[in-house]
Protein backbone atom coordinates (compact mmCIF):
# COMPACT_ATOMS: atom_id res chain seq x y z
CA UNK A 1 0.00 0.00 0.00
CA UNK A 2 1.26 3.48 -0.84
CA UNK A 3 2.47 5.63 2.06
CA UNK A 4 0.35 8.79 2.13
CA UNK A 5 2.39 12.00 2.35
CA UNK A 6 1.41 15.65 2.53
CA UNK A 7 2.87 16.95 -0.73
CA UNK A 8 3.15 20.58 -1.85
CA UNK A 9 3.42 21.04 -5.63
CA UNK A 10 4.58 24.59 -6.37
CA UNK A 11 3.52 25.69 -9.87
CA UNK A 12 0.69 23.14 -10.14
CA UNK A 13 -1.05 24.99 -12.98
CA UNK A 14 2.03 24.93 -15.22
CA UNK A 15 3.07 22.30 -17.77
CA UNK A 16 5.36 20.44 -15.35
CA UNK A 17 3.49 21.02 -12.07
CA UNK A 18 0.16 19.84 -13.51
CA UNK A 19 1.80 16.65 -14.83
CA UNK A 20 3.36 16.00 -11.42
CA UNK A 21 -0.06 16.39 -9.75
CA UNK A 22 -1.58 13.96 -12.30
CA UNK A 23 1.21 11.45 -11.60
CA UNK A 24 0.92 11.75 -7.81
CA UNK A 25 -2.86 11.29 -7.98
CA UNK A 26 -2.37 8.27 -10.24
CA UNK A 27 0.04 6.79 -7.72
CA UNK A 28 -2.60 7.12 -4.99
CA UNK A 29 -1.46 10.28 -3.17
CA UNK A 30 -4.51 12.23 -1.99
CA UNK A 31 -3.09 14.97 0.26
CA UNK A 32 -1.69 17.33 -2.35
CA UNK A 33 -1.37 20.98 -1.35
CA UNK A 34 -1.45 23.67 -4.04
CA UNK A 35 -1.65 27.47 -4.28
CA UNK A 36 -2.14 29.57 -7.38
CA UNK A 37 0.33 32.35 -8.15
CA UNK A 38 -2.26 34.95 -7.17
CA UNK A 39 -2.95 33.18 -3.84
CA UNK A 40 0.74 32.86 -2.97
CA UNK A 41 3.46 34.84 -4.74
CA UNK A 42 6.58 32.78 -4.03
CA UNK A 43 8.77 35.86 -4.44
CA UNK A 44 7.31 37.17 -1.18
CA UNK A 45 9.39 35.66 1.65
CA UNK A 46 6.94 36.57 4.40
CA UNK A 47 3.99 34.97 2.58
CA UNK A 48 6.06 31.84 1.83
CA UNK A 49 7.07 31.65 5.49
CA UNK A 50 3.42 31.91 6.63
CA UNK A 51 2.42 29.24 4.09
CA UNK A 52 5.03 26.73 5.30
CA UNK A 53 4.28 27.49 8.96
CA UNK A 54 0.62 26.70 8.29
CA UNK A 55 1.01 23.66 6.00
CA UNK A 56 4.24 21.88 7.05
CA UNK A 57 4.27 19.43 4.11
CA UNK A 58 6.34 16.22 4.01
CA UNK A 59 7.54 16.71 0.44
CA UNK A 60 7.87 19.66 -1.95
CA UNK A 61 8.02 19.58 -5.76
CA UNK A 62 9.37 22.97 -6.85
CA UNK A 63 7.98 23.43 -10.37
CA UNK A 64 7.10 27.13 -10.06
CA UNK A 65 9.37 29.34 -12.14
CA UNK A 66 9.39 32.13 -14.68
CA UNK A 67 9.84 30.17 -17.91
CA UNK A 68 9.97 31.15 -21.58
CA UNK A 69 11.60 30.81 -24.97
CA UNK A 70 14.48 32.78 -26.51
CA UNK A 71 12.37 35.89 -27.09
CA UNK A 72 11.19 36.08 -23.46
CA UNK A 73 14.66 35.30 -22.07
CA UNK A 74 16.20 38.04 -24.20
CA UNK A 75 13.53 40.61 -23.42
CA UNK A 76 13.11 40.03 -19.67
CA UNK A 77 16.55 38.87 -18.39
CA UNK A 78 16.24 40.76 -15.10
CA UNK A 79 12.88 39.18 -14.29
CA UNK A 80 14.17 35.72 -15.24
CA UNK A 81 17.12 35.83 -12.86
CA UNK A 82 15.50 37.79 -10.01
CA UNK A 83 12.20 35.92 -9.83
CA UNK A 84 13.72 32.46 -10.14
CA UNK A 85 16.39 33.12 -7.52
CA UNK A 86 13.81 34.51 -5.11
CA UNK A 87 11.33 31.66 -5.61
CA UNK A 88 14.04 29.00 -5.10
CA UNK A 89 15.62 30.68 -2.08
CA UNK A 90 12.27 31.33 -0.41
CA UNK A 91 10.78 27.88 -1.01
CA UNK A 92 13.89 25.86 -0.16
CA UNK A 93 14.82 27.87 2.93
CA UNK A 94 11.30 28.17 4.36
CA UNK A 95 10.62 24.48 3.70
CA UNK A 96 13.86 23.62 5.49
CA UNK A 97 12.92 25.92 8.39
CA UNK A 98 9.73 23.96 9.13
CA UNK A 99 11.54 20.63 8.84
CA UNK A 100 10.77 19.48 5.27
CA UNK A 101 13.18 16.63 4.52
CA UNK A 102 12.36 16.04 0.87
CA UNK A 103 12.39 18.59 -1.97
CA UNK A 104 12.59 17.96 -5.70
CA UNK A 105 13.82 21.02 -7.57
CA UNK A 106 13.07 21.40 -11.28
CA UNK A 107 15.95 22.77 -13.30
CA UNK A 108 16.59 22.61 -17.01
CA UNK A 109 19.17 21.29 -19.46
CA UNK A 110 20.14 24.89 -20.31
CA UNK A 111 22.41 24.75 -17.23
CA UNK A 112 25.06 23.04 -19.39
CA UNK A 113 27.78 24.94 -21.26
CA UNK A 114 27.04 26.06 -24.80
CA UNK A 115 29.83 23.87 -26.20
CA UNK A 116 29.40 20.85 -23.91
CA UNK A 117 30.16 17.44 -25.42
CA UNK A 118 27.05 15.63 -26.69
CA UNK A 119 25.20 13.92 -25.15
CA UNK A 120 25.56 16.21 -22.13
CA UNK A 121 26.17 14.31 -18.89
CA UNK A 122 25.57 15.74 -15.40
CA UNK A 123 29.33 16.25 -14.99
CA UNK A 124 29.34 18.92 -17.74
CA UNK A 125 27.89 21.39 -15.21
CA UNK A 126 30.18 24.42 -14.64
CA UNK A 127 32.79 23.28 -17.16
CA UNK A 128 32.33 26.15 -19.63
CA UNK A 129 30.43 29.30 -20.68
CA UNK A 130 26.66 29.22 -20.99
CA UNK A 131 24.52 30.16 -23.99
CA UNK A 132 24.30 34.00 -23.62
CA UNK A 133 20.58 34.32 -24.50
CA UNK A 134 19.41 32.36 -21.46
CA UNK A 135 22.41 32.79 -19.18
CA UNK A 136 20.47 34.65 -16.43
CA UNK A 137 17.85 31.89 -16.35
CA UNK A 138 20.50 29.15 -16.40
CA UNK A 139 22.45 30.82 -13.57
CA UNK A 140 19.30 30.90 -11.44
CA UNK A 141 18.76 27.18 -12.11
CA UNK A 142 22.37 26.36 -11.23
CA UNK A 143 21.83 28.31 -8.00
CA UNK A 144 18.80 26.10 -7.28
CA UNK A 145 20.89 22.94 -7.64
CA UNK A 146 23.58 24.40 -5.39
CA UNK A 147 20.99 25.48 -2.79
CA UNK A 148 19.75 21.88 -2.60
CA UNK A 149 23.29 20.49 -2.38
CA UNK A 150 24.39 23.00 0.24
CA UNK A 151 21.43 22.26 2.52
CA UNK A 152 22.17 18.53 2.11
CA UNK A 153 25.83 19.04 2.95
CA UNK A 154 25.14 21.19 6.01
CA UNK A 155 21.99 19.50 7.34
CA UNK A 156 21.86 16.10 5.60
CA UNK A 157 23.66 13.97 8.20
CA UNK A 158 22.27 15.64 11.31
CA UNK A 159 18.73 16.55 10.25
CA UNK A 160 18.06 14.07 7.44
CA UNK A 161 17.65 16.79 4.81
CA UNK A 162 17.58 15.19 1.34
CA UNK A 163 16.96 17.71 -1.48
CA UNK A 164 17.29 16.56 -5.08
CA UNK A 165 17.22 18.17 -8.53
CA UNK A 166 16.20 17.02 -11.98
CA UNK A 167 17.26 18.61 -15.27
CA UNK A 168 14.68 17.78 -17.94
CA UNK A 169 15.21 18.19 -21.66
CA UNK A 170 12.62 20.11 -23.77
CA UNK A 171 9.16 19.10 -22.58
CA UNK A 172 5.74 19.26 -24.20
CA UNK A 173 2.23 18.00 -23.51
CA UNK A 174 -1.07 18.94 -21.85
CA UNK A 175 -0.95 22.33 -20.12
CA UNK A 176 1.70 23.80 -22.43
CA UNK A 177 1.90 27.50 -23.26
CA UNK A 178 0.66 28.01 -26.85
CA UNK A 179 1.38 31.74 -27.00
CA UNK A 180 2.24 32.62 -30.65
CA UNK A 181 5.49 34.45 -29.72
CA UNK A 182 6.38 33.56 -26.17
CA UNK A 183 6.35 29.74 -26.35
CA UNK A 184 8.70 26.79 -26.85
CA UNK A 185 9.20 25.10 -30.22
CA UNK A 186 6.58 22.29 -30.07
CA UNK A 187 3.61 24.31 -28.75
CA UNK A 188 4.62 27.22 -31.04
CA UNK A 189 4.60 24.94 -34.11
CA UNK A 190 1.33 23.24 -33.06
CA UNK A 191 -0.33 26.65 -32.99
CA UNK A 192 1.18 27.78 -36.29
CA UNK A 193 0.29 24.58 -38.16
CA UNK A 194 -3.21 24.57 -36.68
CA UNK A 195 -3.82 28.20 -37.68
CA UNK A 196 -2.38 27.54 -41.17
CA UNK A 197 -4.70 24.54 -41.59
CA UNK A 198 -7.79 26.57 -40.59
CA UNK A 199 -6.82 29.46 -42.87
CA UNK A 200 -6.02 27.09 -45.77
CA UNK A 201 -2.48 28.50 -46.09
CA UNK A 202 -0.26 26.67 -48.61
CA UNK A 203 3.00 27.24 -46.71
CA UNK A 204 4.45 27.47 -43.20
CA UNK A 205 7.91 29.01 -42.91
CA UNK A 206 10.22 28.01 -40.05
CA UNK A 207 13.36 29.85 -38.95
CA UNK A 208 16.74 28.29 -39.78
CA UNK A 209 17.87 25.37 -41.94
CA UNK A 210 15.83 22.67 -40.15
CA UNK A 211 19.01 20.63 -39.57
CA UNK A 212 19.69 21.25 -35.83
CA UNK A 213 18.92 18.21 -33.71
CA UNK A 214 16.88 18.56 -30.51
CA UNK A 215 15.57 16.15 -27.86
CA UNK A 216 11.97 16.20 -26.62
CA UNK A 217 10.16 14.38 -23.83
CA UNK A 218 6.44 14.03 -23.16
CA UNK A 219 5.69 15.75 -19.87
CA UNK A 220 3.92 12.78 -18.22
CA UNK A 221 7.06 10.68 -18.73
CA UNK A 222 9.01 13.45 -17.01
CA UNK A 223 6.52 13.53 -14.12
CA UNK A 224 7.00 9.78 -13.56
CA UNK A 225 10.73 10.42 -13.46
CA UNK A 226 10.23 13.19 -10.88
CA UNK A 227 8.22 10.96 -8.55
CA UNK A 228 10.79 8.18 -8.94
CA UNK A 229 13.75 10.48 -8.20
CA UNK A 230 11.98 11.99 -5.19
CA UNK A 231 11.24 8.55 -3.69
CA UNK A 232 14.36 6.60 -4.57
CA UNK A 233 16.05 5.17 -1.53
CA UNK A 234 18.73 7.53 -0.16
CA UNK A 235 21.62 5.05 -0.32
CA UNK A 236 20.81 4.16 -3.90
CA UNK A 237 20.54 7.86 -4.86
CA UNK A 238 23.86 8.64 -3.22
CA UNK A 239 25.53 5.78 -5.07
CA UNK A 240 24.36 7.20 -8.41
CA UNK A 241 25.15 10.87 -7.63
CA UNK A 242 27.79 12.79 -5.64
CA UNK A 243 27.32 15.38 -2.90
CA UNK A 244 28.40 18.25 -5.18
CA UNK A 245 27.06 16.66 -8.37
CA UNK A 246 23.65 15.61 -7.22
CA UNK A 247 21.31 16.48 -10.11
CA UNK A 248 19.80 13.95 -12.53
CA UNK A 249 19.13 14.43 -16.25
CA UNK A 250 15.68 13.54 -17.59
CA UNK A 251 15.54 12.99 -21.35
CA UNK A 252 14.07 10.64 -23.93
CA UNK A 253 17.56 9.80 -25.25
CA UNK A 254 16.34 10.42 -28.83
CA UNK A 255 16.91 13.58 -30.83
CA UNK A 256 15.27 14.63 -34.10
CA UNK A 257 16.04 17.38 -36.62
CA UNK A 258 13.78 20.44 -36.55
CA UNK A 259 12.68 19.41 -40.07
CA UNK A 260 11.62 15.94 -38.83
CA UNK A 261 9.87 17.54 -35.87
CA UNK A 262 8.00 20.02 -38.10
CA UNK A 263 6.91 17.22 -40.44
CA UNK A 264 5.67 15.15 -37.48
CA UNK A 265 3.68 18.10 -36.09
CA UNK A 266 2.29 18.93 -39.55
CA UNK A 267 1.11 15.32 -39.89
CA UNK A 268 -0.39 15.22 -36.40
CA UNK A 269 -2.28 18.51 -36.92
CA UNK A 270 -3.42 17.57 -40.45
CA UNK A 271 -1.67 20.47 -42.23
CA UNK A 272 -1.39 19.55 -45.89
CA UNK A 273 0.67 22.49 -47.21
CA UNK A 274 4.41 22.86 -47.61
CA UNK A 275 7.02 23.46 -44.94
CA UNK A 276 9.66 26.00 -45.89
CA UNK A 277 12.90 26.88 -44.04
CA UNK A 278 14.18 30.45 -43.89
CA UNK A 279 17.91 29.74 -44.06
CA UNK A 280 18.81 33.41 -43.48
CA UNK A 281 17.68 33.02 -39.83
CA UNK A 282 19.98 31.61 -37.10
CA UNK A 283 20.00 27.90 -36.22
CA UNK A 284 21.39 27.80 -32.68
CA UNK A 285 23.53 24.85 -31.56
CA UNK A 286 23.74 21.98 -34.09
CA UNK A 287 22.79 19.36 -31.49
CA UNK A 288 21.38 19.32 -27.94
CA UNK A 289 20.92 15.96 -26.30
CA UNK A 290 21.34 15.00 -22.66
CA UNK A 291 22.77 11.80 -21.27
CA UNK A 292 20.06 10.25 -19.06
CA UNK A 293 21.93 7.05 -18.19
CA UNK A 294 21.82 7.77 -14.44
CA UNK A 295 18.01 7.93 -14.56
CA UNK A 296 17.90 4.75 -16.64
CA UNK A 297 19.95 3.08 -13.90
CA UNK A 298 17.19 4.06 -11.48
CA UNK A 299 14.75 2.00 -13.54
CA UNK A 300 12.87 4.70 -15.50
CA UNK A 301 11.93 4.39 -19.19
CA UNK A 302 9.83 6.81 -21.31
CA UNK A 303 6.42 5.42 -22.29
CA UNK A 304 5.47 7.82 -25.11
CA UNK A 305 7.27 8.12 -28.44
CA UNK A 306 7.21 11.50 -30.21
CA UNK A 307 4.15 10.80 -32.40
CA UNK A 308 2.12 9.43 -29.45
CA UNK A 309 3.05 12.42 -27.31
CA UNK A 310 2.25 14.92 -30.08
CA UNK A 311 -1.19 13.36 -30.58
CA UNK A 312 -2.05 13.83 -26.89
CA UNK A 313 -0.64 17.37 -26.91
CA UNK A 314 -2.64 18.35 -30.00
CA UNK A 315 -5.88 16.91 -28.55
CA UNK A 316 -5.27 18.98 -25.44
CA UNK A 317 -4.59 22.11 -27.53
CA UNK A 318 -7.92 21.62 -29.38
CA UNK A 319 -9.81 21.03 -26.12
CA UNK A 320 -8.39 24.27 -24.70
CA UNK A 321 -9.58 26.17 -27.79
CA UNK A 322 -13.12 24.88 -27.19
CA UNK A 323 -13.19 26.11 -23.57
Ligand SMILES: NC(=O)c1ccc[n+]([C@@H]2O[C@H](COP(=O)([O-])OP(=O)(O)OC[C@H]3O[C@@H](n4cnc5c(N)ncnc54)[C@H](OP(=O)(O)O)[C@@H]3O)[C@@H](O)[C@H]2O)c1
Nearest residue numbers: 011013014015016037041042064065067106108168170171
Ligand atom coordinates in the same frame (compact mmCIF):
# COMPACT_ATOMS: atom_id res chain seq x y z
N1 LIG B 1 8.74 23.41 -20.27
C1 LIG B 1 9.89 22.82 -20.52
O1 LIG B 1 10.20 22.43 -21.66
C2 LIG B 1 10.86 22.59 -19.39
C3 LIG B 1 12.03 21.91 -19.70
C4 LIG B 1 12.95 21.70 -18.71
C5 LIG B 1 12.69 22.16 -17.44
N2 LIG B 1 11.55 22.82 -17.15
C6 LIG B 1 11.41 23.33 -15.78
O2 LIG B 1 10.19 22.99 -15.18
C7 LIG B 1 9.75 24.06 -14.32
C8 LIG B 1 8.33 24.43 -14.66
O3 LIG B 1 8.25 24.77 -16.04
P1 LIG B 1 6.87 24.79 -16.84
O4 LIG B 1 7.21 24.55 -18.25
O5 LIG B 1 5.87 23.96 -16.13
O6 LIG B 1 6.49 26.32 -16.68
P2 LIG B 1 5.02 26.98 -16.69
O7 LIG B 1 4.09 26.14 -17.50
O8 LIG B 1 5.22 28.40 -17.07
O9 LIG B 1 4.58 26.88 -15.18
C9 LIG B 1 5.22 27.58 -14.17
C10 LIG B 1 4.25 27.81 -13.05
O10 LIG B 1 4.91 28.54 -12.01
C11 LIG B 1 4.03 29.57 -11.56
N3 LIG B 1 4.81 30.69 -11.03
C12 LIG B 1 5.74 31.42 -11.67
N4 LIG B 1 6.22 32.37 -10.86
C13 LIG B 1 5.58 32.23 -9.68
C14 LIG B 1 5.62 32.94 -8.46
N5 LIG B 1 6.43 34.00 -8.29
N6 LIG B 1 4.83 32.54 -7.45
C15 LIG B 1 3.97 31.49 -7.62
N7 LIG B 1 3.87 30.78 -8.77
C16 LIG B 1 4.68 31.16 -9.79
C17 LIG B 1 3.27 29.97 -12.79
O11 LIG B 1 2.08 30.63 -12.45
P3 LIG B 1 1.52 31.80 -13.43
O12 LIG B 1 1.38 31.15 -14.78
O13 LIG B 1 0.24 32.20 -12.79
O14 LIG B 1 2.58 32.87 -13.42
C18 LIG B 1 3.02 28.63 -13.46
O15 LIG B 1 1.87 27.99 -12.96
C19 LIG B 1 10.75 25.19 -14.50
O16 LIG B 1 11.64 25.20 -13.44
C20 LIG B 1 11.48 24.84 -15.77
O17 LIG B 1 12.82 25.24 -15.74
C21 LIG B 1 10.62 23.04 -18.10
